[in-house]
Amino acid sequence: xxxxxxATPELFRPRSGWxxxxxxxxxxxxxxxxxxxxxxxxxxxxxxxxxxxxxxQPGELLSGERQSRLIPxxxxxxxxxxxxxxxxxxxxxxxxxTNGTLALRAADSGLCAALVNRAAVARRLAxxxxxxxxxCAGNQGAFGGDDWLAAGALVAGLRQAxxxxxxxxxxxxxxxxxxEYQMDLPSALARSDHGRHLVSGGFLADLELCGRxxxxxxxxxxxxxxIRNHPGGGV
Amino acid sequence: xxxxxxATPELFRPRSGWxxxxxxxxxxxxxxxxxxxxxxxxxxxxxxxxxxxxxxQPGELLSGERQSRLIPxxxxxxxxxxxxxxxxxxxxxxxxxTNGTLALRAADSGLCAALVNRAAVARRLAxxxxxxxxxCAGNQGAFGGDDWLAAGALVAGLRQAxxxxxxxxxxxxxxxxxxEYQMDLPSALARSDHGRHLVSGGFLADLELCGRxxxxxxxxxxxxxxIRNHPGGGV
Numbered sequence: 001x002x003x004x005x006x007a008t009p010e011l012f013r014p015r016s017g018w019x020x021x022x023x024x025x026x027x028x029x030x031x032x033x034x035x036x037x038x039x040x041x042x043x044x045x046x047x048x049x050x051x052x053x054x055x056x057q058p059g060e061l062l063s064g065e066r067q068s069r070l071i072p073x074x075x076x077x078x079x080x081x082x083x084x085x086x087x088x089x090x091x092x093x094x095x096x097x098t099n100g101t102l103a104l105r106a107a108d109s110g111l112c113a114a115l116v117n118r119a120a121v122a123r124r125l126a127x128x129x130x131x132x133x134x135x136c137a138g139n140q141g142a143f144g145g146d147d148w149l150a151a152g153a154l155v156a157g158l159r160q161a162x163x164x165x166x167x168x169x170x171x172x173x174x175x176x177x178x179x180e181y182q183m184d185l186p187s188a189l190a191r192s193d194h195g196r197h198l199v200s201g202g203f204l205a206d207l208e209l210c211g212r213x214x215x216x217x218x219x220x221x222x223x224x225x226x227i228r229n230h231p232g233g234g235v
Numbered sequence: 236x237x238x239x240x241x242a243t244p245e246l247f248r249p250r251s252g253w254x255x256x257x258x259x260x261x262x263x264x265x266x267x268x269x270x271x272x273x274x275x276x277x278x279x280x281x282x283x284x285x286x287x288x289x290x291x292q293p294g295e296l297l298s299g300e301r302q303s304r305l306i307p308x309x310x311x312x313x314x315x316x317x318x319x320x321x322x323x324x325x326x327x328x329x330x331x332x333t334n335g336t337l338a339l340r341a342a343d344s345g346l347c348a349a350l351v352n353r354a355a356v357a358r359r360l361a362x363x364x365x366x367x368x369x370x371c372a373g374n375q376g377a378f379g380g381d382d383w384l385a386a387g388a389l390v391a392g393l394r395q396a397x398x399x400x401x402x403x404x405x406x407x408x409x410x411x412x413x414x415e416y417q418m419d420l421p422s423a424l425a426r427s428d429h430g431r432h433l434v435s436g437g438f439l440a441d442l443e444l445c446g447r448x449x450x451x452x453x454x455x456x457x458x459x460x461x462i463r464n465h466p467g468g469g470v
Binding site (some may be wrong): 003004139142169173193 | 239240241242243245246248258374375376377378379380381403404405407408411412415427
């Protein structure tokens with residue numbers, strides 16, 4: 001199976017027949033996994049705050065962040081700890097974040113992966129058997145070590161799932177980065193450029209959760225503008 | 236000293252006061268080092284074959300490649316073995332390559348680094364003490380493990396030169412990649428996406444030379460459209 005990693009959305013080139021997997025481990029795709037794990041019906045990615053506000057339908061929640069902070073008038077921020085069943089079960093959530101939503105929009109459809117649902121996504125990809133490109137959201141247009149880590153975790157997870165890989169250079173480098181730090185993922189996240197920013201903003205507990213490997217079985221599936229748990233994904 | 240790595244020219248954001256270091260280890264910046272080591276007066280990067288042909292002045296040589304091959308009518312290809320003193324000493328060389336020239340054009344001025352002149356460039360950067368961005372040429376717009384390796388080598392070389400670094404995520408990841416493969420750099424190059432292409436094209440001997448660390452003392456300095464050996468660089 002061919003596997004590629006785009007270090008940022010800018011480096012992603014959509015290709016017919018390929019599956020895209022969006023990774024924004026701090027914190028968008030971790031939040032997506034948390035929301036679906038808590039029984040949310042769907043996450044609707046929006047590029048801007050205005051788009052989220054204007055598109056809101058009755059009963060929908062708004063979530064997102066700007067500069068890591070809750071947006072005024074929004075129900076939820078961008079901390080995976082907020083997406084509790086009591087708040088989100090059965091709900092549709094309109095969501096906008098700095099890097100993650102834009103990364104998602106670079107692909108027409110695909111899966112969303114984080115460290116927390118790494119093995120579940122790897123198993124789903126193994127079952128599909130199609131060439132796959134992992135798209136790292138990155139850090140405001142730049143390379144992000146946090147997403148590189150999760151991309152590497154997914155490559156390693158595919159190998160663990162018994163998939164014979166044809167990795168590109170980026171996949172091999174990301175996997176090597178993950179193998180170096182796999183014993184303490186929360187600390188690795190905390191040392192990353194984006195992680196240090198979050199730690200200084202008081203979000204250390206988020207990094208602990210974002211760094212937990214293979215915690216949940218959800219497989220977030222993005223198509224037609226909405227992310228839902230894939231029928232094959234557990235909760 | 237702040238140090239950043241742009242995995243491709245697309246991810247490079249020029250910043251006032253920062254030094255850019257262009258890396259295209261397979262094979263443009265290795266050829267630049269070879270040419271200056273052999274006493275060439277200057278390398279003049281050209282974006283296209285036409286620009287090289289049309290701009291040629293009496294006495295100038297033309298060098299470059301398309302799809303790794305010599306361009307018809309050119310004097311030299313893109314193999315560092317070709318840039319011998321008998322051919323290039325005292326000459327100006329108009330040069331066009333697929334990735335390297337375009338990477339160079341992304342910066343107004345800067346240094347050119349490869350594995351062969353890694354320590355010399357690191358010492359020059361240490362002496363300058365300015366924040367530095369290493370710009371990897373990459374592989375036709377994609378991440379290239381060969382340039383990532385050389386960028387990591389330069390980060391490690393700066394540390395060896397006693398520089399206290401403030402690395403970004405990309406610098407840390409590239410350095411980690413280099414430290415993993417430093418014991419056999421030619422093999423690491425041969426396993427890279429671009430390296431495998433060159434091996435299959437019969438250029439294995441080039442990889443042996445491109446993978447030799449700290450072989451030469453030249454410090455290629457790019458400004459006003461020409462690359463010359465920096466006055467501080469040895470031969």
